[in-house]
Amino acid sequence: MPHQCTGCGERFEDGSKEMLSGCPECGGNKFQFRPQGADVPEGPEEPKPTSEPLEPEPADDPQESSVAETVGRATTRVRDFVSGGDEPDPNAAWPDESDAAGNASDDGEIIDADARREAGTDTDTDAAEDAAQVNARSGLAAPEDVPDPDDATDASDEPPAAGGDPADASDGPPAADDDRVVSEPSDEDPDLAELREQLNDQFESIKIVEPGQYELNLMELYDREEYIIALQENGRYVIQVPDQWIGADVDDR
Amino acid sequence: MGLLTELRSSISRATSSLFAGSEPKRIGIYGPPNAGKTTLANRIARDWTGDAVGPESHVPHETRRARRKENVEIKRNGKSVTIDVVDTPGVTTKVDYKEFLEHDIEEDDAVRRSREATEGVAEAMHWLREDVDGVIYVLDSTEDPFTQVNTMLVGIIESQDLPVLIFANKIDLEEASVQRVSNAFPQHETVPLSALEGDNMDEVYDTIAEHFG
Incomplete structure (x- = not known):
């Protein structure tokens, strides 16, 4: 049972394809890797493990926007931005927040979280947003980190490192974060195998x-x-x- | 109308299977380019009919269309076996006209040859699917037999349940290693020969008669 939805706690076998298009239960697209034998909580993911490296964060609202979720959404959004997709599709998975808030404030919220991580305890939203955006724009050029527009729904399944790394390059903690949240390389194997199969078929x-x-x-x-x-x-x-x-x-x- | 067509084709299938026993078996000579397939086909055809099948050459892909020599009657030990010998273009996964440039062929001609060779491979694969009853797989025994093409082709032949003989050709050359060939395909009988020099042809014909008779 290596993966667990951080939203509702739904579990998935390693290599499960269900989670590629988001959690079928709650629509969440953030999953935590649970190695065999690991202690698995029944319910949704407590913010504790992922917030560990981000101590200052939980003051926000632990139950609604765990750090993992927020970072995940930021990652998705930044990726979409980089890959040129302006459409708000990625938000669709999070109707509760994005619908009400609209794109602009959604951006603000997400980048806010990202930025606060980077800026430590900084809570100044505007300044933090700028810093995060600058980081995102300057640091996200690595081609392997940019998903196909077609694969936008799968993007969240890839290591959050893809979007987070460049922005996180300056601070240490998120590396530990990566270890815990859906970033196992094995997680990608089914995707790659599928892709290869597709290419072979096309040949x-x-x-x-x-x-x-x-x-x-x-x-x-x-x-x-x-x-x-x-x-x-x-x-x-x-x-x-x-x-x-x-x-x-x-x-x- | 479709029904008529189906009926017609099923009748023709039935007819052909009815007389299958009396028809000569069609033996495809397969292998990578320059293994000596045409030299072997010519040797067999000349030995038993007096005619050749096609021109031989050191230039790879000289045979770019499958050629057939029908009703080759091979007599062994008082019995006779009649086969149709199909010489096929060398099978490969890449054809590059530059290969021909090395043999003093003009570029235009090389590009044309390359296209024809590619068509030839397609034809060879098509024949393998539908038109052969047995396969002689010819390898240059001076070359490494462990190639993707060899493995794939022998695999396809096996999957078709076609009788197959591996011919380790060019044993007249010093670097030849029959052992390497038979090690590569231990599940099949390997016959050493030099089609060019006519070495070991008796064993070749014995084995053909035995396997395809």
């Missing part, structure tokens, strides 16, 4: 690297019923299709 039987250079997918060539009898200069194929495919048409004529 056509003959790939034209450039005129005169070809890569061949032998299994695909072997598996397909139709048979490529000629390659055109423009990259098109001439294929011979099995009789059954055109049988009806031929008979109609």
Whole structure:
């Protein structure tokens, strides 16, 4: 039972795909990694473990916006910002807050939390927001940290480090945070395997690297019923299709 | 109309299976480029019919279309086996025209050859799927047999339950290692030979008759 929703406490097996699109119970997209044999609380995640490195934080509102959640949302938002997605989709998972507050104040709230982490006990929202944004803008360039827009829903499943690291680069504590919150590398394996499978499926039987250079997918060539009898200069194929495919048409004529 | 077509194809399938026993078995000669497939096909065809199958060359992908020599009757020990020999283009996962440039072929021609070779691989794979009853897998025994192409092709052949013989060719060359080939595919019978020099052809024909007869 390696993952647990920090929102409602729902548990997921390692490699579970359910959580990729958010917790089916509460819609939350923050999960805590629970190694085998670890002490697992029944209910929603107490802020304690994640707030450990962030001592000054819990004064806020422990039950509604645990640090893990807030940081997670900040991460998601910053990522969306970086990947050019302006749409408020990521907020959809948190209707209770984002709907009422609207985008602007939502931003403020999230960045606020992020910034306070960075600035220690600083509670000055505006100043903190600026600092966090500057950090986010300057530090988030690492390409591997930028998710595909298509994968926006999966983004939260990736290590919070992706969005948090650059911003956190200056302070130590969040590293410990990473260890605890959904950042196990194994967590990504199913995604990668899936992606690889997709790519393999997409790999056509003959790939034209450039005129005169070809890569061949032998299994695909072997598996397909139709048979490529000629390659055109423009990259098109001439294929011979099995009789059954055109049988009806031929008979109609 | 679709029904008619189905009926027609099922009748033709039934007819062909009815006479399958009397038809010569179609034996595909497969392997990577430059393993000596055409040299072997020519050797077999010349030995038993007097004709050649196709031109041999040191340039890889010289055979870019499958060629068939029908009704090759091989006589062994008072019995005779008739097979159709299909010489196929060398199978590979990459074709690059630059390979041909090294053999003094002009670029335009090299690009064309490359395209034809690619079509040839597609054709070879297609034949393997539908049109062969057995496979002679030819390897250059001076080369490392542990390649992706060899593993994949032999795997496909095995999955088809086709009878297969591994021919370790070019044993006339000093660097040849038949042992390496038979180690790579211990589940199949490996026959050493030099198709070019005609070495060990008796054993070759014995084994063909035994496996594909």
